[in-house]
Each structure stands twice: as structure tokens, then as C-alpha cells.
Amino acid sequence: MDIPSKYEPGLAESKWYKYWMDNGFFKSMPDxxxxxxxxxxxxxxxxxxxxxxxxxxxxxxxxxxxxxxxxxxxxxxxxxxxxxxxxxxxxxxxxxxxxxxxxxxxxxxxxxxxxxxxxxxxxxxxxxxxxxxxxxxxxxxxxxxxxxxxESVIKVFVDLFNKGLIYRGIRMVNWDPEAMTAVSDEEVNYTDEKSKLYYVRYKIVGEDGYIMVATTRPETILGDTAVCANPDDERYKHLKGKKVIVPMANREVPFIFDSYVDPEFGTGCLKITPAHDINDYEIGMRHNLPSIDVFNEDGTISSSAGMFEGIDRFKAKELAEKELQRTGNLVKVEKYDNKIGRSERTNAVIEPRLSVQWFLKMxxxxxxxxxxxxxxxxxxxxxxxxxxxxxxxxxxxDWCISRQLYWGHQIPAWYYNNNEFVVAENISEALELAKKKSGNDALTQNDLRPDEDVLDTWxxxxxxxxxxxxxxxxxxxxxxxxxxxxxxxxxxxxxxxxxxxxxxxxxxxxxxxxxxxxxxxxGLVRDQMRRKMSKSLGNSPDPIELIEKYGADGVRVGMLLCSPAGNDLLFEDSLPEQGRNFANKIWNAFRLVKSWEADDKIKQPESSAIAVEWMNEVLKKSITDIDLTFSKFRISEALMIIYRLFWDEFSGWYLEIIKPEYQKPIDRVTYEATLSVFDKLMKLIHPFMPFITEEIWQLLIERKKGESLMMSRLPEAKNFNKNLIAGFVSIKETISAIRTVRKEKDLPNKQKLDLLILSDKDHIDAHFMPVISKLCNLTSIKFISEKQDGAASFMVGTTEYFIPLEGKLDVEAELLKIREELEYHKGFLVTVMKKLDNERFVSNAPANVLDLEKKKKSDAESKIRSLEERMKELTSL
RNA sequence: GGGUUGUUAGCUCAGUUGGUUUAGAGCAUUACCUUGACAGGGUAGGGGUCACUGGUUCGAUUCCAGUACAACCCA
CATH class of the missing domain: 3.40.50.620 (HUPs)
Structure with missing residues (x-):
């Protein structure tokens, strides 16, 4: 079989998606x-x-x-x-x-x-x-x-209304005077803009004095129905029960007290305009104040203002300033930074406006x-x-559920007579209700006027x-x-x-x-500058283009790799790239395995048998870990476990151990075991990368028509051999140390080496020796009882290893290395001794902690001892 | 203005019921290797006084309080 060296996602994706659909694998019916x-x-x-x-x-x-x-x-x-x-x-x-x-x-x-x-x-x-x-x-x-x-939405609305949970009420909406419509909070953009703070004096009725009010909206003074101070504010306590005269309008309004007012802001005195500010509206409700709407729908001044009628609100502001100045009521003007809301659609300054809306009691x-x-x-x-x-x-x-739009579920309410209304699932039921409610049997559907609003999308x-x-x-x-x-x-x-x-x-x-x-x-998907991805910023990649470039599997992996729950994902192309690289890694591992020819006559090498045994335990451990992370919804972490399982353990270690010599066949036992491991790995990866895994799974062995990886069962695992896995971890260290020696001494990989272990056989886990031998290209592994001259040495745990170098030993370099190591262990010993010398630690710490520290101490000491001995030997050469 | 959450390696994040060989991963980075699965690869490194200041404790990156900064939600 000729398999290309690069995985081509496009074909596999359309092929297998169609296959899944054609076979109805996505369908579900109760069973x-x-x-x-x-x-x-x-x-x-x-x-x-x-x-x-x-x-x-x-x-x-x-x-x-x-x-x-x-x-x-x-x-x-x-x-x-x-x-x-x-x-x-x-x-x-x-x-x-x-x-x-x-x-x-x-x-x-x-x-x-x-x-x-x-x-x-x-x-x-x-x-x-x-x-x-x-x-x-x-x-x-x-x-x-x-x-x-x-139908469901309407039923629920009627039901909640009949339960008394839906009502009509007044609410401040964001009014766009240009579009002449209410807009939602989401459609209002707030910007800091320079404006002015006007200090205006209001005459106190029955006294000579004035009180001063700071406002940014002098044109709404015409709609004032009270002036308010904080009840704890000593400066205004004497005004209890008094009235003041609104400038320009020359209207008498009460002086009231409400804890909403911040004594620190402006003069500590607030003018109350219930029709044009949400807080004023709420204060107005608490104090039973009338509300005067001084604006028309288009933002011009209304007739109820009594002045400036028909003039635009911004022009009116200038006129109000002049008028206040002319009458001597404008005391001073300060610069002021204000947050101004503008309509996303028209950029018009939003005007808070009272309107009747539907609410749900929450x-x-x-x-x-x-x-x-x-x-x-x-x-x-x-x-x-x-x-x-x-x-x-x-x-x-309470939830405001009405919206002044056309597109949506129209509110199932009908009005008749003088703004009386009924709520019903349809107009004929509404008519019956209206007849009953009004006692007027002569009502017809033509007398019913449907509510204009639609329901909030939510x-x-x-x-x-x-x-x-x-x-x-x-x-x-x-x-x-x-x-x-x-x-x-x-x-x-x-x-x-x-x-x-x-x-x-x-x-x-x-x-x-x-x-x-x-x-x-x-999390939110953001770009590298932490900006939210949005069309208007143009910083959002087109997902379909990404899929075409990196493959769907690659993009999926890329999205998941860096997105722990609740954290923002800083997206960049390197993420799907990493996903694509992973797909390619899987593909090439598959190519390697498929390139082998299995031979019944070959005996399974010891190293391969050990590798198979170990790989299966690692697989079981990973399955356990994956189950655990999924149960906590730590999906990125689950993917990372699988990523490392495939890349490091399977490709980096397992395949390297069992790999036969170039163009030589592999023994049947190892080959079959490897196919089985591969099969399990494809199953584990499939939820994350459905396409490539299906493609490989179908090619791995011959499959029957209509079979699919996505319908197969995930491997399960209960127990795994912890000791075997831990043993291999320390063997990895040994192998790594030998590789380092090779590198430092510039010994080519092809040159065979001997490994000497300063220990007796019973003292050390010899199980993995054939693996070390294979991966490090050793001729022999021997146990010795005395230190070896003229050899590179290293320590794993407390065991010392030697590699004879036949005169190639660089004493100076070796000494330097030992000195560095000594320094580390001595430093470590200091931190341990600090604890052990502390009497209060020794008397208070739990026994297991104390034992551990003591073991750390003896280990460090024995390491230091053997390093020092080794140093002595080297210097005496 | 009120609230919530966070601050650990260059970046994105784990971790810590307070002690687990002087903190882990992925990516990025450095050096070297590489014609026999994969240069989209391999091997080996470098990189962190766990935001700051106090407190509790034999012991704090971990618990508590405060400060700074950041993000989000509500007004």
C-alpha cells in the first residue's frame, strides 16, 4: 500500500461525513x-x-x-x-x-x-x-x-399572564430620536465626552434665599417636579417641607429628601426630572411626583415643556443656558467629563424615555x-x-419581555375600548374574553387591536x-x-x-x-491583543478557511488545546497548526506501522515484549486519567493527556523500541499487539479528531461495510500496574542519561557501548534492561561492585552508572560536571537540614513528613559522598 | 459606583486538603542530530524569589487580611 507522507484532510472529511450521514449514525430515537x-x-x-x-x-x-x-x-x-x-x-x-x-x-x-x-x-x-x-x-x-x-411561546406567555406573573408597567427605555425607536442596552455604545456642568439656583418659596443645583441637562429643567437632597445632609435639613421655584418654568415644586442623592456630588442637591432619568423616575415613584415629558419622539421640545416648543433638544440646551443667564439663575458652568450613550445604528445621542412595557415577575x-x-x-x-x-x-x-420590533413572536394581547386588554392564544379566544370582560357582546374582531410589540428573543x-x-x-x-x-x-x-x-x-x-x-x-475567543474577535475589527479568521488550511481535526484540536473552561482563548494560527501537526504525527505513525511486514517465524524480542506490556499499562492509566478529567469537564486537559500519550509514549518510546531494523520484517506477536494498541488509540482520539481517526481505523485492518469507528466502543480500564509504569519512568531517566553521555562525549549513535552498574543484581529492577540495550545501542549491561576508572559516570536515583570510554574521557569536563552536581545536592541538603535542625519542626511535624525529610537527607548525603569519591579518583588520575 | 474572579516560565495554563527530592505541561526559544515513519521530525538544554506587603504556623506559592493591576457582570 502506498500511503502519502502528508495527511490530506479534505478528501477524508467529505468522504466520512457523507458515510456517517448515509448510515444514519447521528440519528437518535428513544430506546x-x-x-x-x-x-x-x-x-x-x-x-x-x-x-x-x-x-x-x-x-x-x-x-x-x-x-x-x-x-x-x-x-x-x-x-x-x-x-x-x-x-x-x-x-x-x-x-x-x-x-x-x-x-x-x-x-x-x-x-x-x-x-x-x-x-x-x-x-x-x-x-x-x-x-x-x-x-x-x-x-x-x-x-x-x-x-x-x-405556539409554545404563546402558550407560555398566556399561562404566565393567567398566573398573574406577567404585567404591564412603565420603564425607561433607550430612545433613538433619529430612528424613532427604542433600542436595547446592547445597541448603545457609551463614550466619554466632554460636556458642561451647570450650576443653577432655585428660589426658595417664602424665603429670600436660593438653593443651588448642579445639572448637565438644563433643557430638562422644564420637566422638573422636585428638588432633592440626602436626608443626612445637614446643609439642607432646614428645608424640610419647603417648596422651591423651578427657573424658566416658574413652577412651585416640593423640596424632598432621598438617600439616593450623593452629598458629595455637585452641590448635594439634585433636580428631579422623572420623565428623563431612570433614577429620577424611581425617586419620583417613591415620592409620588408627577412626570412631565418635555420631548417629542423626534427629540424636539414638546408642548408640555411650556417653552421652546418644536426646537431641537441640542438647540434648546443653548437657549436654556442663555435664558438662565438672562434671569440671573445660572451661577456658574464647569467642564465635566460625561459618559454619553449613542445609538449603534444612527450614532444619535440616546434619550432615556418612559414607555409602557410588558414584564415578567421573577x-x-x-x-x-x-x-x-x-x-x-x-x-x-x-x-x-x-x-x-x-x-x-x-x-x-423583573424581566422586561417586550421589544418594539416586528421580527419575533408578537405579544398575544388585544386592546379594545379605552386601552383595556385581554391576553389569549388567538384572536377568537381574545374576542370571547373581551366580550366577557367588557360585558359587551357586540364586540367584533375588528374592535380588537393587537399589541404591536414582540417578545424578547430570550x-x-x-x-x-x-x-x-x-x-x-x-x-x-x-x-x-x-x-x-x-x-x-x-x-x-x-x-x-x-x-x-x-x-x-x-x-x-x-x-x-x-x-x-x-x-x-x-471562554471568549480573543486575538493576540486580547481583543474580542468581531467582524467590525476584522480580526476574526474565517473558520471555513481555517478548516481548509489546517483540516477540521486540526482546527478542533487547536480550539481545544488552549481553552480551559471559563478562560478566554487567545487565538492565533499557531493553534490549528499545532492541531494539524498532531494529525500528521498520527498519520506518520500509521504509515510506519503499515509499512511493516509481519513474519510468523520471527521470535518476539524481549524488548518488544516488555514494550507491549508497558504500553498496555500506560494505555490503561491514560484511560483512567481521561475518564477523570472528563468527569470534571476538563476537556483541554483530557486532550493533552491523549496528545502526550500518542506523541511521547506511543510514538517516542513504544514505536522506537519495537521498530525492526530498516526493511526487515517484524514478529507477528508484536505486530498484532501494535495494531490493537493503535485501534485503542484511534478510539480515544476519535471524539477530538473524528475524521483522521476514522480514515486510519478503516485502513488499519479490513472492515465490514457499514462499520464505523464512531459507533465502536471506547476502551475501558479499571486497574493498571503502577509499579511497571513507575519503573519505566526511571528507565527513561537512565536512557536519557546515556544519551547525554553520548552527546557530551561526541559518540556517534552507531557506535556500540557498554553499561556498567555499580550495584548487585538483586538491588535493581532489571526488568527493562533489554529496552535500555536496544534504545541505547549497547553491547552489554554488567553489574560491578567497584567504581570504574576511565569511564563516564552518572547517577539515577542513588545508583551509579559507568560507560567505559577507552581513553576518551575528558577529566576536566567530567570534574566540572561533578562539581555542578555536587553544588546542587549540597544546596538541596541545606534546605532539608534547615528543617531538620529546627527543633520545633522535628517535634511538631507529622511522622511521615519527618521520615520523608530524613530520607531526603540520607539520599542527598549518599549522593554527595559518592560524587566526592568520584572526584577524588578523577583528580588522582 | 457596587459585585465577582483572577495575578505561577516569553505566551497560554495546570497544581497546592500547608511539607511529596529546592514548582509542572504545551507552545515558543537555544544547541546539536538527521538520506530508512514524520525538518510539520529527534535529542539535550535554558528559562519562575508562584503580583506586592503584612498576619497565622515548626513550615506559606498554597490559608487570612490589606495594596496594586487586570478581566467580567450589574448600575
Missing amino acids: DREPYTIVIPPPNVTGVLHMGHMLNNTIQDVLVRRARMQGKNACWVPGTDHASIATEAKVVAKLKAEGIEKKDLTREEFLDHAWEWTNKHGGIILEQLKRLGASCDWDRTLFTMDEKRS KELSKPALDAVLDNEVHLHPSKFKNLYRHWMEDVH FSSWLWPITSFDGINDPGNADIKYYYPTNVLITAPEILFFWVARMIIAGYEYRGQKPFNDVYLT
Whole structure:
């Protein structure tokens, strides 16, 4: 067989993905096996794959493939999210490029455009995931706005409303006066900008004096309904019960006290404008203040301001400054650095604005979800997020679930008469309710006006683990009973609250059970400068190009190598490169093994027998270690164990020991054992690198049609021989020391050497001697009872070794080496003696610690003794 | 402003129930080797007073407190 010296990933990837799909290996149906379920964090339907997805989905695929190979019924449900804000923004931008303004379209017309866009771009991202090797059950692909998911969302809204948990309330929103729409917090960019702080005086009613207020917004003075100070502030205590006159407006407003006010800031006196600042609004609520909205939707001054009507807010600010100056109420102006929020879309300065929104009461609803995490019903990985979670859940706010958008699940509320409303699953039920509620049987559907808003995207995502198996519409169906709760959720920490916490809440509310056992929080993918990867910065590589360059397996390994849970991943090309190199290493090891011809007549060399025995123990130990790391979700670490197992132990040691001479055949026993080890290694690596392992596994021995590595069972291990493994570790040291001697003495590898061991046979583990002999190209290994002249020497543990050099010994160099070693051991002895000379240590330390220190001391002393003797001998030469 | 977490080798990270031969890995780096699996390889090195300052202790990189810096979340 002719195998190329470089692994070509492209062909293998498309070949085996098709093979897996054609054989239906990704499919899952309920049966009597243990289920292993993951629901995908649905990517935006019109999005394209970015590095975050790569990381996230690689981890999911590793877990799902591993579970499948453990004999579990693995089910990974894929799907996409309608992502109302992001998608609507994209559609608006696309229409704008075509010269169409959103405001010129009806809701229905806009939605037609949005669906067209969704159908055109939707699913691209899922196709990209296939390139990565994702073993999702594609027949189960979902969309958060498909029929069943939408139906579920509406049902849940109605249910929560009927339980009294959803209400309408006033809230401050980020208003973009240019786009004339509310924008989400995520769409507001804050920048430090220079502005001014105005000191304005307010006349005290019934007194001669004034009080002074500092403000950055003089134009909103027209909307003031109180002036406020901290109740502990001595300077203002005398003003209790007094009134002051708002400048320009000449309105009498009360002087009030609230602990919100910071006495240190400005004059310690705050003007209260409930309509235009969230804190003022809250103070207003506490003190029953009226609220005067001085702005129109487009940012001009409204009629209720009583002045400057129709003038733009920035112009009004200048006019207000002049007017205050003219009336002598402006005392001074200071420079001030302020954080200004601007709309991501229009760059217009955001205006806080009061509006009516829908809310979900969270306090009681979230209780079981808080307990679930605190009681370790749901495990967060890494656990440091537990504190954060608790902190947030204990201080949970009501959830504003309405959005002023078209793209999304429209809120199932209908208005009639004078802003009365009903909530129902559809308009005919709404009509019946409205008739009942109003007592007016003459109402028709035409009298009902549907709510214009849609629901927050998270209001559908929070049901995802349930709706993935249609558990809202059909709570008793076979799928939901079998697959729920799911096993693990893989997601980014920044949506711990937006999404994860709310899924747990919904899980308990609608299934009476947690939605998943474990949550693995990945890090953010950043570039080398620690910047978040983003399209606008242009610092994000195209994942598909990476796959083409390094292979899917290489990219998967690259993503995982440097991404411990919860830590950011600083991405650079060297990572997938390392992954690709690993794939090539595996490939070449395979080439080597396949190049051998097995011969029944050859007897197995002793060294090979030992190597096989040792390799199998190392394999068992690694399997144990891998199981342990997986149980702690330390996936990077598991990969590193496998990486070193294959590269160092298998390729570096095992294959080097059993390797027959060039173009000579290998004995059958070792060959078969090696194929078996290779088979196990492919199984262990498969979850991480599915393609190359399948390719090699199929070529390793003849396979039947329809067989696949991905459906085979992972090797298991219970016990391993610790002594054998430890013995080999010390043998590695000996070999390494001999190699160093060769290097220092410039002895070519081909030249045979003798090894002398200053010890008796019973004292030393001779088991691995044939291995040393083979790897170091020795003619003999002998045990001696006296030190050897004219030989290079070294120590491993407390045993001294000699290699006769036939006059090649460089005494000076040897002495230098010994002096260095002596220095080290003497230094070490000092640290040990420091402890042993300390009486309090000797009397207080536990016996085992004391014994250990004593052993350290005697070992060091014996080493120093033999080094000194050796030095004496050398100098006497 | 409030909170959470972190600071260990050039980089990314492990580790420590406080003592395990004067701290480990991968990558990077240095020297040498290499026509017989792999130059995307091999061998051998170098590199860290475990952020700082105190405290507890026979003993602190590990526990506690404070300081500095950084990241994230909330306002």
C-alpha cells in the first residue's frame, strides 16, 4: 500500500461525513439505552460561523461522540434562533440599501422581507457546522420561530399572564430620536465626552434665599417636579417641607429628601426630572411626583415643556443656558467629563424615555433555579460562576419581555375600548374574553387591536430544552420523557443570566425539573491583543478557511488545546497548526506501522515484549486519567493527556523500541499487539479528531461495510500496574542519561557501548534492561561492585552508572560536571537540614513528613559522598 | 459606583486538603542530530524569589487580611 507522507484532510472529511450521514449514525430515537442529550445553543439564523461557534460546537461534538462511544443513546439537537434585534437590523439595513425605509412598510410587508431573508440565509451556519464534523441529529433541526416553537411561546406567555406573573408597567427605555425607536442596552455604545456642568439656583418659596443645583441637562429643567437632597445632609435639613421655584418654568415644586442623592456630588442637591432619568423616575415613584415629558419622539421640545416648543433638544440646551443667564439663575458652568450613550445604528445621542412595557415577575419564579445551583442540582463549570449566579439571582429584577420590533413572536394581547386588554392564544379566544370582560357582546374582531410589540428573543430561548422535544405543546410525549432533562449545556459565560438562568427557571416551572445537569461555560475567543474577535475589527479568521488550511481535526484540536473552561482563548494560527501537526504525527505513525511486514517465524524480542506490556499499562492509566478529567469537564486537559500519550509514549518510546531494523520484517506477536494498541488509540482520539481517526481505523485492518469507528466502543480500564509504569519512568531517566553521555562525549549513535552498574543484581529492577540495550545501542549491561576508572559516570536515583570510554574521557569536563552536581545536592541538603535542625519542626511535624525529610537527607548525603569519591579518583588520575 | 474572579516560565495554563527530592505541561526559544515513519521530525538544554506587603504556623506559592493591576457582570 502506498500511503502519502502528508495527511490530506479534505478528501477524508467529505468522504466520512457523507458515510456517517448515509448510515444514519447521528440519528437518535428513544430506546432502552441511557440517553445523552445536548441541545445546541441556537446560533442566529442568518449568522455565519465565527470562532466562538467553533469552540462551542467542537466541545459539544467531543462530548456527544464520546457518550455515543460509551454506548449511550446520544442525541444532539441542532437549531437556529430568530434573534429578533440582530436579524431585524440586518433586514432594515438591506432594505435601506435598496432605498426602502422600514417606516414606509406595513408590519406584514416588512415581515415578508424578513422571512425572505431568513429563508435565503437561514441554515448556512448549520451547513458550516457539518464541515466541523458536528454529529447533530439533523432530522431534528429546529427554529425558534417555527410553528411548534411559536405556539409554545404563546402558550407560555398566556399561562404566565393567567398566573398573574406577567404585567404591564412603565420603564425607561433607550430612545433613538433619529430612528424613532427604542433600542436595547446592547445597541448603545457609551463614550466619554466632554460636556458642561451647570450650576443653577432655585428660589426658595417664602424665603429670600436660593438653593443651588448642579445639572448637565438644563433643557430638562422644564420637566422638573422636585428638588432633592440626602436626608443626612445637614446643609439642607432646614428645608424640610419647603417648596422651591423651578427657573424658566416658574413652577412651585416640593423640596424632598432621598438617600439616593450623593452629598458629595455637585452641590448635594439634585433636580428631579422623572420623565428623563431612570433614577429620577424611581425617586419620583417613591415620592409620588408627577412626570412631565418635555420631548417629542423626534427629540424636539414638546408642548408640555411650556417653552421652546418644536426646537431641537441640542438647540434648546443653548437657549436654556442663555435664558438662565438672562434671569440671573445660572451661577456658574464647569467642564465635566460625561459618559454619553449613542445609538449603534444612527450614532444619535440616546434619550432615556418612559414607555409602557410588558414584564415578567421573577422573584418567586426564580427561587427553585437559585436553589438548584446552590444545592449542586445543576453544576456550573468552572464553579467560580456559582457565586456570580447566586449574586445575580438573589437580586433578580423583573424581566422586561417586550421589544418594539416586528421580527419575533408578537405579544398575544388585544386592546379594545379605552386601552383595556385581554391576553389569549388567538384572536377568537381574545374576542370571547373581551366580550366577557367588557360585558359587551357586540364586540367584533375588528374592535380588537393587537399589541404591536414582540417578545424578547430570550423569551423563546429560555424554553429551548423543553421545546426542542415539544414539551410545552405535548408534555407527555415520548421524546420529552426520554431526553429531558438534558445532560449538559455548553455556552458562553456572558449569557449566564440572559439565557442559562432563565432556562433553569423555565425548566422548573414547566417540567418541575432542571433542564440540564451540567453547564460548561467556555471562554471568549480573543486575538493576540486580547481583543474580542468581531467582524467590525476584522480580526476574526474565517473558520471555513481555517478548516481548509489546517483540516477540521486540526482546527478542533487547536480550539481545544488552549481553552480551559471559563478562560478566554487567545487565538492565533499557531493553534490549528499545532492541531494539524498532531494529525500528521498520527498519520506518520500509521504509515510506519503499515509499512511493516509481519513474519510468523520471527521470535518476539524481549524488548518488544516488555514494550507491549508497558504500553498496555500506560494505555490503561491514560484511560483512567481521561475518564477523570472528563468527569470534571476538563476537556483541554483530557486532550493533552491523549496528545502526550500518542506523541511521547506511543510514538517516542513504544514505536522506537519495537521498530525492526530498516526493511526487515517484524514478529507477528508484536505486530498484532501494535495494531490493537493503535485501534485503542484511534478510539480515544476519535471524539477530538473524528475524521483522521476514522480514515486510519478503516485502513488499519479490513472492515465490514457499514462499520464505523464512531459507533465502536471506547476502551475501558479499571486497574493498571503502577509499579511497571513507575519503573519505566526511571528507565527513561537512565536512557536519557546515556544519551547525554553520548552527546557530551561526541559518540556517534552507531557506535556500540557498554553499561556498567555499580550495584548487585538483586538491588535493581532489571526488568527493562533489554529496552535500555536496544534504545541505547549497547553491547552489554554488567553489574560491578567497584567504581570504574576511565569511564563516564552518572547517577539515577542513588545508583551509579559507568560507560567505559577507552581513553576518551575528558577529566576536566567530567570534574566540572561533578562539581555542578555536587553544588546542587549540597544546596538541596541545606534546605532539608534547615528543617531538620529546627527543633520545633522535628517535634511538631507529622511522622511521615519527618521520615520523608530524613530520607531526603540520607539520599542527598549518599549522593554527595559518592560524587566526592568520584572526584577524588578523577583528580588522582 | 457596587459585585465577582483572577495575578505561577516569553505566551497560554495546570497544581497546592500547608511539607511529596529546592514548582509542572504545551507552545515558543537555544544547541546539536538527521538520506530508512514524520525538518510539520529527534535529542539535550535554558528559562519562575508562584503580583506586592503584612498576619497565622515548626513550615506559606498554597490559608487570612490589606495594596496594586487586570478581566467580567450589574448600575
